[in-house]
Amino acid sequence: MPRQRAAPHGREGVGPVTANPIVSTVPFDRDGKFHGFLRLPYSRDDSAWGSVMVPICVVRNGEGPTALLTGGNHGDEYEGPIALQDLALYLTPEDIRGRVIILPAMNYPAFTGARRVSPIDQRNLNRCFPGRPDGTVTEKIADYFTTVLVPMADFVLDFHSGGKTLDFVPFASSHVLENKAQQAACIAAVKAFNAPYTMTMLEIDNVGMYDTEVEKQGKIFVTTELGGGGTATASSARVAKRGIRNVLMHFGILKGSVALEPSIFLDMPDHNCFVFSEHSGLIEPVMDLGEAVTEGDVVARVWASDRTGLAPVDYAAKRSGILMSRHFPGLVQSGDCVAVVAALAE
């Protein structure tokens, strides 16, 4: 079979022509509602001229701000995909002014595999930015966001949760940014999302993250951690659905006004928030999410998993605050994040 020709793929679709081989089957500049795909050519054993089909919905009604809404950046986090499927089904052009671009499963191969990273190239999309147009499947997806989708947006919301290995109190967050006007706009949007907790987040390692690329492009960015354990709950799905409509109202894209409910403000001032295990074994949670923590309190202990008669190793909080995140599975490995303690703010 002849090799797939290096055609100008973009011309086959209705999206822009770029160096990236991804073709959009939906238009970005027409009024109306369009369901379709970002089609990424992916030649492989079971499909010589096959594609990765990333679902996308675009809703547009005249001039106005653009919101870019994503879930499934990590494939084992579910509140975002649920809320975005709901929004894509029910949002109509008449409801809005401007444009809403919805991708419930940004890293679609990871999402269908129920995995954090892509089963195709073992890459974590959220460590691949800005991406490469001639890279692996995940790098091409990252590049399409960097060069096509993010530049269209005024506001970007990327849903996360803890996935299979972490669990969080439900929060929306922004980051500390050098540009204080941009940071203030991000904080206002996070407050409008109005999750039960509102956070200023410190990343362990922000190199290659979607967040970092979006913020570098000067956009207003909100992310979330709404639960975890590789599933969603009724309440975490509700938080996601409500938050998304709140931020669209905040930007004047969706009609209506935000009715704020109480939210607890948290801060991550430094790396003392994180507690990492230096042992492998059986983890015993000593505190539950949302509980008040005093510096020095034991938050978890690790028992030997292969013998009896050994005392457990205690892991203590290095700061006071509340337990905002914990390791989820019952077994822990050396180097795993056991717990995160956030400080109460405001």
Ligand code: ZN
């Ligand atoms: Zn995530």
